[in-house]
Amino acid sequence: MQDVLRVGVITGTHGLKGEVKVFPTTDDPKRFKDLKEVLLYTDKDILPLKITGVKFTKNLVVLKFKGFETIEEAEKLKKKELFISRENAVPLEEGEYFIVDLIGLQVVTDDGILLGTLTDVIQTGANDVxxxxxxxxKEILLPAIRECILNTDLEKKIMTVKIPEGLMD
Structure with a gap:
């Protein structure tokens, strides 16, 4: 499991006072209100950034970081990814998983047949796929519903599934 989780990508600047627009990659963008710090990965190292302001606009989050006071300083952050440590992540309910932890799992049927590797999660709104x-x-699209996903074992890196009738036809 990864020690850090991506929560957003800086898409550009906002205004003249060092704010940046962030495309959230978390289920709940409002969680940025509770964050005090994020980690910015550069080519050379990891920079902890203290959050001093949070606003929301359309589908983006506008963040203000301590030490970034001008548009020129904020411009350097464009296209950079923001992460949080796993300790700062939202607690999950039983049966909930971070997508990053699911990617790479071996997927087997309840009959023991290996289907392949989980490579992506599509978030549809109703349920994940x-x-x-x-x-x-070849890709198989499995609905992430209780009737289909029988067991997820992150330690063994195996997901056991029941294939819905007609899915493989």
Missing amino acids: YVVEGSDK
Whole structure:
């Protein structure tokens, strides 16, 4: 498991006073209100950035960081990813998982047949859809519902599923 989780990507500047626009990659963008610090990964190192202001505009979050007072300073942050440590992550309910922890799991049927590797999660609104890539490079789309996803074992890196009737036809 990764020690850090991506929560957003800086898309540009906002105004003249060092604020940046962030595209949130978290389920709940409002969680930025509770964050005191994020981690910015550069080519050379990891910079902890103290958050001093949070606003929301359309589908973006506007953040103000301590030490960034001008648009020129904020401009340097464009296209950089923001992360948080796992300790600062939102606590998950039983049966909930971070997407980063699911990617790479081996997916097997309840009959023990290996379907492939979970490569992506599509968030549809109603329920997530797991993308499983088989050895033949074909993709299988599995609805992330209780009737289909029987067990997820992060330690063994295995997800056991029941294939809904007609899905493989």
